[in-house]
Amino acid sequence: MMASMAAFTINDTFMKALAGEVPLFQLLFLRGVLTTLAVGGIAWWMGAFRARLSRRDTGSIVLRIVGEIGAAYFFLTALFNMPIANVTAILQAIPLTITLAAALFFGDSVGWRRLSAILVGFVGVMLIVRPGAEDFTIYSFYALAAVGFVTLRDLATRRLARETPSMLVTFITSGSIMVFFGLASLTGDWVPMDLRASVLTMGASVMIIGGYLCSIMVMRVGEISFIAPFRYTGLIWALVLGWLVFDEWPEPITLVGAAIVVGSGLFMLYREAQIGRKRRFSPVPRPR
Structure with missing residues (x-):
């Protein structure tokens, strides 16, 4: 999980280094091409293309694609105009928003302790954003919009059937992002890229792929309650x-x-880990 967070943050660093040099849509399309080719190869090697998607899963993947596209646009726009640590700090609220949204839309039970933690966390977000402060910019709201789209993406992912291959979903999402931003890039001018820009774009693609692979591997073998806190190493x-x-x-x-x-x-x-342990070890009621 720590390797995954490092890879994603290094990707963010490479992308931010190209801010103002390469148009955002062009950059996202080129990164998407490299990422989709690599993810497609891995998905084929894992046999993911043999799976058949249900209508429910297809709808969830469409919502996931919307979430990914919105998150990519708003996050990178904020990243290009704000310190990387500030944007990353705002994104640390995602576990809080996912828990709250799951309670609102899926009926998940959230006790007063977790609800209090969510409210306190939102106070922390306001301290980061600080609307009305002298150094406040509209791009703080872009980062908050990215949180909303990531929440949509993760809730849609949660609706997917367990037997649906993760790499197939990743490939479809990556290909959709590539096509969307490829079409969007046609609305503006493309710029030639020198060796530095090309290397940074390729490096960002490699880091994205590494982040995906590490996160998928750890989710398959690790206990979520143990590995989830290591997501916060991304802020470091x-x-x-x-x-x-x-x-x-x-x-x-x-x-x-x-x-x-x-x-x-x-x-x-x-x-959540405490509640999970209580459910796991609670005595089975005797039949009456």
């Missing part, structure tokens, strides 16, 4: 890379907000 990578590559360091109030969001998420994961 964002802080370090933002400082080393872009000479960025968040304001103290932003760090406080990030700590609140992470702390709320960790507490919520701890409570």
Whole structure:
């Protein structure tokens, strides 16, 4: 999980390094081509293309594609205009929004402790965004929009049947993103890319593929309640890379907000693990 978070954050760093040099839609299309080819090869090797999708799964994948496209656009637009650590800190609220959305739309039970953790986490997000502050920009809302689209994506993923191959879903999603942003790139001018831009784009593709593979592998063999907290190591990578590559360091109030969001998420994961253990070891009632 830590390797997955490192790969995704390094991808973000490569993409941010190209901000203002290569148009966003062109960049997303080219990265999508490389990623789709690689994911397609892996999916074929794993035999994922032999699976048949149900109508329910097809609808869920369409929603997932909408979530991925929206998340990619809003996240990268925010990333190109904000410090990488600030954007990453806002995205740490995703476990909170997913839990809240699952309670609202799927009827999941959320006790007062987890609900309190979600509310406290949202306070932390407001400390990061700080609407009305002198250094506030509209791109903070872009990062929040990305959180919303990622929540949609993950809720749609949750509706997929267990037997649906993960790599098939990843391939369909990656191909759809490639086609969408390829068409979108035709609305503007393309720019020639030098060796540096080409290497960074290829590097971003490699990091995306590595992040996908690591996250899929860990989800197949690890206990979710144990591995989920390691997602927050992505914030450490964002802080370090933002400082080393872009000479960025968040304001103290932003760090406080990030700590609140992470702390709320960790507490919520701890409570979910506790509830899971109670259900697992609760005595079976005797028949009457």
